[in-house]
Amino acid sequence: MTDTPVGAPPQLVQLLTPEGERVRHPEYAFEPDPQTLRSLYRDLVLVRRVDTEATALQRQGELGIWASLLGQEAAQIGSGRALRPQDYVFPTYREHGVAWCRDVDPVTLLGLYRGANLGGWDPNAHNFHLYTIVIGAQTLHATGYAMGIQRDGAVGTGDGTRDAAVIAYFGDGATSQGDVNESFVYASVYNAPVVFFCQNNQWAISEPNERQSRIPLYQRARGFGFPGVRVDGNDVLAVYAVTKAALDRARRGEGPMFIEAFTYRMGAHTTSDDPTRYRISAEVEEWKHKDPIARLKALLSRGGMAGADFFDEVERDADDLAAHVRQSCLSMPDPDPDDMFAFVYHEPQPLVQEERSWFAEYQAGFAPADAAEPARDDLAGTTQGGAR
Amino acid sequence: MTDTPVGAPPQLVQLLTPEGERVRHPEYAFEPDPQTLRSLYRDLVLVRRVDTEATALQRQGELGIWASLLGQEAAQIGSGRALRPQDYVFPTYREHGVAWCRDVDPVTLLGLYRGANLGGWDPNAHNFHLYTIVIGAQTLHATGYAMGIQRDGAVGTGDGTRDAAVIAYFGDGATSQGDVNESFVYASVYNAPVVFFCQNNQWAISEPNERQSRIPLYQRARGFGFPGVRVDGNDVLAVYAVTKAALDRARRGEGPMFIEAFTYRMGAHTTSDDPTRYRISAEVEEWKHKDPIARLKALLSRGGMAGADFFDEVERDADDLAAHVRQSCLSMPDPDPDDMFAFVYHEPQPLVQEERSWFAEYQAGFAPADAAEPARDDLAGTTQGGAR
């Protein structure tokens, strides 16, 4: 029996149009009160503002690189706000909006991009794993974590504070990686409580979707025997509704689900990238009309749920947050070189110990005889070290 | 839009029932003349006979191990006979029946299992690649080869002697490997002329299908945007028809297709395996009724297309072939130790050259002073080498 792919054009789950109109969907519903809508709006604006500030900090040399979430705020806030505290998140390197929902101070995110650390937060304090840079690797961690939840009996008990799910974020490009597909195999075979959340921002650096798949990405899931759904990733209400349904399902013990959040990377891949080399500005312009924030603002305004006061207040909050981020970034201490050695192993390791003491002594050799503080900076660029 | 897996029980393409009745299928047809049917029967019997002989040779210590195709003859002969000379085959370690169709002398297959070599035939002389033991790795080679065919302009020209396709064999267990899924990505994205031929023999060593997938394996393909079909892998006619259709399609430039040949591993995984530890004999008994050879014999007999003479002749041919295999196996020379070094690189490599000469000298040191031939065997097990 042949099984050819569905020919019909894929439809998006959408609850809020780009123009800010509420629409209904036969399967997914979300009827937030005005307060919730305002709160979501605030989230969207704040994470965008942090993102803008981080981009600026990078331009000013304070960050080595930055991966902007511009355009993907709704996909991240909608899914992040659907999580319960006991759920666990496995992000890529771009989930600053989800981090926000998990109460990770945005400043903490900058450490990695500033080169001050490799991931500065305590994952278990936020149920938000460290950023994973190797494309796709985290989807297996997420699946394993979900298998752990099953073994803890924290799925399908009906206790809303106990049953937990995992959400794994990844991009459109990531769907090509062996690891991601293996995670689909493991998750489906074990019926693990994991939601695969793919932000299809149309690009993997310079490569468009067609380099990764010839059918809509959400349809990948049906090859593994679990449901896939495409949602308007710029519609925070639809993303919330779909993610909540998927998480509920997983927590009930009904297994994995694949969500494709159809969105757009409005900026460069990272601050190192130059998208003018590979995409036309008309495409970007088109997506501007689908902006996730504008449509929620339109809904709030037109529905009389928020006025200028509110919008101004959010702007001020955003500015304050941006100032906090900037301030804390600038005052972020440089890491201690000893950190290179301190965390390689949990238990003592003689080679690391040897190299660690050698380095401490070596460094001390650069300190001027009469100064207590090492003055390595003074020596940078000179041809002779104090150790000689 | 959710996309839940099809609930209906998967149906097999079948053209010949286990009882030997011809049946029709709306999509696939094959109306072979009696001569072709007899020829297919002969193939099936001969490759089974070789397999039995190889198993016996292993039991007698002539082979280190053997991976039996018992039960999978129709899947291999049906697909192998659907190939054109210009097509290229990427086998696993069990495709002895396909090798037969590519005119690889069965003896040549034994070298690897005897430990005499790592693959004894010339792949390009038969358009039959060496056996690949690392599960799934060959599916990427097959896809790359198919991309090469595209670049050679040998697809979609309409010239039946020029247009070529690739067939990649793999097992049910292999479908879980990252590489196999990546090959689906590459093949579909580039629309490469490759047929993915999965012999679902129900077991991956001790693990049943449920450890690899929760839906029928042929449905994997739809997650990648190309057709998948399940065929009765014990029905040589159906396998032929489906494989031919898939290869034709690929040669026409219509891209990849996934065939799941639903069959059964009647024997142990290899001669090292003990299936009584993990599967019940009732299952094996049940599959005996679906034997690929018996049903074709029934068709031939009942249809008056072959009589005792023919069947006897085939038995004699099989015995002759088995004798040839046994004879040639026993007289297969042990490899020359210098072979260890001779083929590591195509171009000279000083380290290999150094080790090669060192070893030659070292070995020569074991030769008794008065003998021209090295007599290493005499020294085996002694505690002192002649080199000292």
Add this chain to the structure above:
Amino acid sequence: MSPTTIAKAINEGLRAALERDPKVLIMGEDVGKLGGVFRVTDGLQKDFGEDRVIDTPLAESGIVGTAIGLALRGYRPVCEIQFDGFIYPAYDQIVSQLAKMANRSRGKIALPVVVRVPFGGGIGAVEHHSESPEAYFAHTAGLRVVSCSNPADAYWMIRQAIAADDPVLFFEPKRRYWEKGDLDAAAGPQLGLHQARVVRPGEHVTVAAYGPMVKTALDAAVAAEPDGTSLEVVDLRTLSPLDLETLEASVERTRRLVVVHEAPVFLGLGAEIAARITERCFYALEAPVLRVGGFHAPYPASRLEDDYLPDLDRVLEAVDRSLAF
């Protein structure tokens, strides 16, 4: 104290770990009903259930990747890689995730994952079933790499590896799985996981080996004795970190060192040992550290493996060369 095999000792060690700590899990291909292709996990799924002794899909990256996830949730997975040559699909997860997570998280995350690898040749197998990939992992910071050579060590070392909060690559000498030795599971371990052992004291040359080659080195020592050559044999046991103190003490006495492993010599463990011992014992050494190992060639067809693998004669040849300096 009772005689047992290495395979059985590891099985006992796994069983003890499963009994003592409900967080310990076993996972891999065919580890359940089959008990693994070497039967090292025999009977464990029957006694501890499918949730703790997990038959995984046929995907090694998936095995290690999900083990990492399970460890993040507080479990202590012990992964079996069916054969040495099948660890490479998991290489990315091991090198970029398993090895680096502790450091990435500044110590906030521990990944107590053990990866068991039956390794080495000599069993007459087909390609990819006889490899010695340990150097690939020893070069990787964040991993611990050990190898056992006898039943008692096998038992204690697997228990110590499981107890460790760092990831451990545990290399099992598959061709010695059925060799017997005494095991007293009631007594504690004699050594820490990262200590080498002088298994045979001697005077003239130190021979350092690990895993399957320890027996070969001991055989060589026996063979050399009648010639009046006294070999000191060190079972390294730990490859990363190395126990250089034990080795150095031995070499300071014997002044000569031969390192033996099945892995190719070029960039094998012997290279690092040669470099470090030469630096530490520069004035003591009467000869350069010599190495006996596999050739710079893929592991050959099994009818050639006796030629490929270091054996007693090859060890003695190197000993003679060392003594000739």
Add this chain to the structure above:
Amino acid sequence: MSPTTIAKAINEGLRAALERDPKVLIMGEDVGKLGGVFRVTDGLQKDFGEDRVIDTPLAESGIVGTAIGLALRGYRPVCEIQFDGFIYPAYDQIVSQLAKMANRSRGKIALPVVVRVPFGGGIGAVEHHSESPEAYFAHTAGLRVVSCSNPADAYWMIRQAIAADDPVLFFEPKRRYWEKGDLDAAAGPQLGLHQARVVRPGEHVTVAAYGPMVKTALDAAVAAEPDGTSLEVVDLRTLSPLDLETLEASVERTRRLVVVHEAPVFLGLGAEIAARITERCFYALEAPVLRVGGFHAPYPASRLEDDYLPDLDRVLEAVDRSLAF
């Protein structure tokens, strides 16, 4: 003869190869319109088309695996791995397939595949973008491993690598991509692919380096001169095989050797060089071969990379230690 950068020289080398041999292909992530994240393949897709300069799906095992298939069909693919730390998903295809196919087929199959890897640190990048994984490949028989350090070598070595019938891992010193040097593409190459070069003659200590560390070694030599210490700097160029003759000749004169690389010292190339040179020059050496390299730790956050990476001071510290023996 015109000044050019290393990145541009490789680009020119690729272009020349594409022009001369229709079987040469370029493949990798973002190598097309973007020209690669380092622009090394800039303009090539435009000029040679999408069939020859192939943007691949985001899957490294797929890149190398399909490159093998293309090579089996008679093509000569040049794969780009975007950054060093992303080669591990392709490890199985490289180690078990690419490296072993010639041997497996008894020479009937050649896989002339080049895998280009921008490697090493010093560019202020995030994790996985600054690694030096060359030893993992040099330990693998069947592969050739080289690294260039200047534009002329970059041009000729990539052309020689593409012309070779064996698979070549081609390590490009990413932090030196924009360093300038003379390139005369009309003259032929001065050296074979597997020859080292004495880039600065000297008397007291030989310093051997490759890729990005050649410049560091040369800087150290300049810095040492006023003190009266004369360093001979050898650019190894080839890591597998090693050009031991050139090194040995140098060490026989200087009697001291320091090996420098960014990769961790433990089981890095320096280990093998130390072991072999000590064996070859046992009586000539006045000091043990010393090694300067990365620490046994994952590559650190970039604000620490200047502490992690060997620099001129670390080289000179080792030179002093060597001279003190």
